[in-house]
Amino acid sequence: xxxxxxxxxxxxxxxxxxxxxxxxxxxxxxxxxxxxxxxxxxxxxxxxxxxxxxxxxxxxxxxxxxxxxxxxxxxxxxxxxxxxxxxxxxxxxxxxxxxxxxxxxxxxxxxxxxxxxxxxxxxxxxxxxxxxxxxxxxxxxxxxxxxxxxxxxxxxxxxxxxxxxxxxxxxxxxxxxxxxxxxxxxxxxxxxxxxxxxxxxxxxxxxxxxxxxxxxxxxxxxxxxxxxxxxxxxxxxxxxxxxxxxxxxxxxxxxxxxxxxxxxxxxxxxxxxxxxxxxxxxxxxxxxxxxxxxxxxxxxxxxxxxxxxxxxxxxxxxxxxxxxxxxxxxxxxxxxxxxxxxxxxxxxxxxxxxxxxxxxxxxxxxxxxxxxxxxxxxxxxxxxxxxxxxxxxxxxxxxxxxxxxxxxxxxxxxxxxxxxxxxxxxxxxxxxxxxxxxxxxxxxxxxxxxxxxxxxxxxxxxxxxxxxxxxxxxxxxxxxxxxxxxxxxxxxxxxxxxxxxxxxxxxxxxxxxxxxxxxxxxxxxxxxxxxxxxxxxxxxxxxxxxxxxxxxxxxxxxxxxxxxxxxxxxxxxxxxxxxxxxxxxxxxxxxxxxxxxxxxxxxxxxxxxxxxxxxxxxxxxxxxxxxxxxxxxxxxxxxxxxxxxxxxxxxxxxxxxxxxxxxxxxxxxxxxxxxxxx
Numbered sequence: 001x002x003x004x005x006x007x008x009x010x011x012x013x014x015x016x017x018x019x020x021x022x023x024x025x026x027x028x029x030x031x032x033x034x035x036x037x038x039x040x041x042x043x044x045x046x047x048x049x050x051x052x053x054x055x056x057x058x059x060x061x062x063x064x065x066x067x068x069x070x071x072x073x074x075x076x077x078x079x080x081x082x083x084x085x086x087x088x089x090x091x092x093x094x095x096x097x098x099x100x101x102x103x104x105x106x107x108x109x110x111x112x113x114x115x116x117x118x119x120x121x122x123x124x125x126x127x128x129x130x131x132x133x134x135x136x137x138x139x140x141x142x143x144x145x146x147x148x149x150x151x152x153x154x155x156x157x158x159x160x161x162x163x164x165x166x167x168x169x170x171x172x173x174x175x176x177x178x179x180x181x182x183x184x185x186x187x188x189x190x191x192x193x194x195x196x197x198x199x200x201x202x203x204x205x206x207x208x209x210x211x212x213x214x215x216x217x218x219x220x221x222x223x224x225x226x227x228x229x230x231x232x233x234x235x236x237x238x239x240x241x242x243x244x245x246x247x248x249x250x251x252x253x254x255x256x257x258x259x260x261x262x263x264x265x266x267x268x269x270x271x272x273x274x275x276x277x278x279x280x281x282x283x284x285x286x287x288x289x290x291x292x293x294x295x296x297x298x299x300x301x302x303x304x305x306x307x308x309x310x311x312x313x314x315x316x317x318x319x320x321x322x323x324x325x326x327x328x329x330x331x332x333x334x335x336x337x338x339x340x341x342x343x344x345x346x347x348x349x350x351x352x353x354x355x356x357x358x359x360x361x362x363x364x365x366x367x368x369x370x371x372x373x374x375x376x377x378x379x380x381x382x383x384x385x386x387x388x389x390x391x392x393x394x395x396x397x398x399x400x401x402x403x404x405x406x407x408x409x410x411x412x413x414x415x416x417x418x419x420x421x422x423x424x425x426x427x428x429x430x431x432x433x434x435x436x437x438x439x440x441x442x443x444x445x446x447x448x449x450x451x452x453x454x455x456x457x458x459x460x461x462x463x464x465x466x467x468x469x470x471x472x473x474x475x476x477x478x479x480x481x482x483x484x485x486x487x488x489x490x491x492x493x494x495x496x497x498x499x500x501x502x503x504x505x506x507x508x509x510x511x512x513x514x515x516x517x518x519x520x521x522x523x524x525x526x527x528x529x530x531x532x533x534x535x536x537x538x539x540x541x542x543x544x545x546x547x548x549x550x551x552x553x554x555x556x557x558x559x560x561x562x563x564x565x566x567x568x569x570x571x572x573x574x575x576x577x578x579x580x581x582x583x584x585x586x587x588x589x590x591x592x593x594x595x596x597x598x599x600x601x602x603x604x605x606x607x608x609x610x611x612x613x614x615x616x617x618x619x620x621x622x623x624x625x626x627x628x629x630x631x632x633x634x635x636x637x638x639x640x641x642x643x644x645x646x647x648x649x650x651x652x653x654x655x656x657x658x659x660x661x662x663x664x665x666x667x668x669x670x671x672x673x674x675x676x677x678x
Contacts, residue, residue: 475487
């Protein structure tokens with residue numbers, strides 16, 4: 001079909017499109033301050049994540065692991081048995097602790113501890129050091145500064161964790177609040193834009209796909225704003241911060257740690273290429289399943305009528321099984337990628353343990369450094385994995401934004417002109433001049449249509465299905481525009497009148513009545529607060545709807561279920577009459593409005609119509625010729641052209657198409673009467 005939007009759910013565009021991203025960022029621009037605050041908070045969170053292993057490293061190396069290494073800072077007021085040198089050393093030997101007055105390499109030198117007459121001596125291969133044996137109480141007294149420092153570090157560590165929790169809560173709340181505001185604006189703009197599109201647009205585009213654009217695709221953008229756009233900064237901050245801290249602690253160990261980075265990058269690239277294809281497959285099959293569900297639920301009455309439950313179940317089972325197989329593929333890829341990432345990360349840790357452990361034993365690096373490196377290497381791989389996941393979200397967001405913007409970029413086919421005549425007081429004259437119209441190309445539905453309806457006059461159109469009757473109604477309301485000719489209202493081309501004013505003065509009563517969610521009162525006034533309860537009641541009485549409304553439990557506040565399923569067809573039609581008449585339009589159009597109503601209700605409506613049409617221009621389309629016999633003019637349409645014109649008696653005298661239709665319906669009526677009598 002010409003102009004059909006093939007929004008393929010399987011389509012996955014480029015992972016990054018600068019133009020699309022620029023348009024998405026425009027929506028975030030009004031909230032730049034909130035996003036900037038969120039990024040600042042993420043910087044603090046990243047700093048806290050990086051600081052935690054380093055604080056533990058300080059605790060281990062500076063205040064816990066102080067044996068067998070020089071101590072330049074210590075409490076000189078401690079009760080030493082000797083005059084302490086500038087550098088001393090704590091030594092563990094055969095289960096006891098000693099203070100050594102000097103330093104030596106415990107890893108390289110052979111040594112022993114000997115008791116002297118007054119104290120102890122540490123004897124190495126090249127020199128002898130004075131030593132003092134410490135009791136548990138003396139050791140605690142000697143290390144009281146270390147204990148106080150550890151207590152302070154514990155408080156700082158706990159404070160950082162608590163501060164990080166609070167900051168993380170604020171950041172998550174702020175980011176989601178901002179993202180939801182952005183997505184709300186996109187949804188509002190998209191919904192408002194779709195409301196302005198002409199009916200031809202909805203003829204070309206499946207409703208289910210449009211609903212997906214407003215719901216699923218905008219939700220995908222929400223994931224991008226929250227998971228990618230801002231949180232990407234945290235991953236970058238963490239990676240940069242870890243690299244800086246690791247290089248600061250030990251360059252060689254850092255370079256050795258990064259030996260596995262190329263492997264993880266290659267693994268991520270391979271995973272990305274594989275998951276992209278299966279992700280496209282899952283999206284496509286999910287879209288197919290949703291379309292099947294929509295079709296089944298919408299046509300449930302037909303399914304039950306023709307006993308199609310088994311066949312439809314088999315079709316659903318086939319589609320559901322296909323989706324399951326796609327999910328299995330996706331799960332298999334994740335099941336391979338994540339453990340492989342863990343293996344590579346473990347390989348990096350193993351390398352650090354092997355090399356770094358040896359360096360610790362040789363006293364080239366401290367144990368706290370090794371501990372910090374192991375923690376940092378764990379943290380280092382997490383952002384890399386996150387970036388791989390974010391790639392998929394970004395790719396999906398690009399595809400969704402492309403579909404959304406393709407809708408927003410399509411201009412409504414029906415638009416107001418530039419030089420509009422505003423505040424026109426409608427009198428109700430309608431004129432068609434040489435009107436040609438086609439829904440597709442030059443497949444003409446109406447051909448050279450000419451007629452005039454004067455204010456207060458009633459005109460009816462009759463003809464076979466497909467003759468073009470409803471098309472005339474659509475053109476008067478400017479739901480479509482003519483290809484040739486022009487339509488005049490009060491001798492003004494309808495394109496020179498504001499669309500809102502035009503439709504406000506035309507009341508259309510359709511065959512299939514649509515009921516909005518809400519109460520009966522809401523469906524009559526259409527949420528127009530200008531109408532009082534008395535106005536609503538008066539118009540309901542006018543169309544004979546008041547008597548059935550009063551019998552409902554909540555009367556005018558009765559909630560209408562989906563599609564008005566708790567009301568009969570006739571009741572819904574009466575409400576549609578009240579809905580049209582309460583706005584007091586200059587022109588009333590009946591599009592086979594009484595075709596679904598029983599005879600008793602139709603008689604009530606006919607009495608109402610006789611009162612209403614006295615001072616209004618009335619146009620009616622009807623299959624039942626009995627409902628239009630009193631019209632001033634009747635036009636017979638056949639294959640898009642006006643073949644006969646006149647009132648009821650004049651057309652019968654012509655014995656043409658109208659006469660044949662009348663005879664056919666008259667015979668059917670007699671046949672039905674005969675059956676009822678039997």
